[in-house]
Amino acid sequence: MLRDHWYALLESREVPAGRPVGVTRLDRRMVFWRGPDGVVRCVHDCCCHRGASLAAGELRGGGLACPFHGFVHQGDGRVSLIPANGRAAPVGDQYRVEAWPVREAHGFIWLWFGEDREELPPLPFFEDLAEPGWSWGSAVDDWPIHYTRAMENQLDVVHLPFVHRRSIGRGVGTVVHGPLVRQQGVSIRFWVQNVQDDGQVVAKRPDQIGQEDAGVELEFRFGNVWQNKLGPKFRVMLAFVPVDADNTRIYLRVYQRFVTVPLIAGLVNWVANIFNLRILREDKAVVLTQQPRRTHLKMGEKLIPGDMPIVAFRRYRAERLGE
Ligand code: FES
């Protein structure tokens, strides 16, 4: 798991007021809840006393009370009350669980997984999708595979006319020019252009194409979000949530701003998502067959120029993981 990144881990609607929510994320048991102010907190879902799950506890005293012996844990991980010692007794600093900084924005709950910093970097959400006018609908799909395979599938610009030959890839050319890849900070942007193979054409190298004739633009941002800029008014956005070493949850969203009447927009987004989920399951059917289950920079796969976005992804990770 890459440290020192923001991860979109849940949708806002999944953490209601009034009760804690226990989930596995980033290979850890975590519990999320909203404080009296509505702000979301997250701590390790394992009581510091004797290891019970806090997710079955109750919200009390501004924090979360363990169901076993009532220790109240606050959002910073500290225990504020040990009932057996008496409310008047001080609580030592050693009574605490791990806590993570959390932000809520764009309908997601984001968690900073990394070192404590005075000032955390901005959320890696897409600025253009944060503009007013967009509406979105979402769907969820669980993939029993390591998140690197799931993410790389959306960096794979070669598979379209094969995996999606009966849907969005029908008739799409098999030859891939470029792709052009631009990497900056946590962002990998890439442009792809597919052309028909007339038996004469050879795929152009990235330096032989300009951004203007480079076709569709896609972008991945570490830790875990991606968008396909299908048009100025229509986007597909994904969040790949690492659950554990063998499981990834994908939040799939359609963003559009050509229908603005709320009820009709809701219906359009819902229908578009059914379609997109179908496309995503075409990907899933192939990705779940991939071996090994997770990827590394030097793993012996025989990549081609069309795989450049995947190489950029693996390099970024390898540098930070010290591989
Ligand atoms: S195990 Fe949580 S209070 Fe004892």
Ligand SMILES: [Fe+2]
């Ligand atoms: Fe695909």
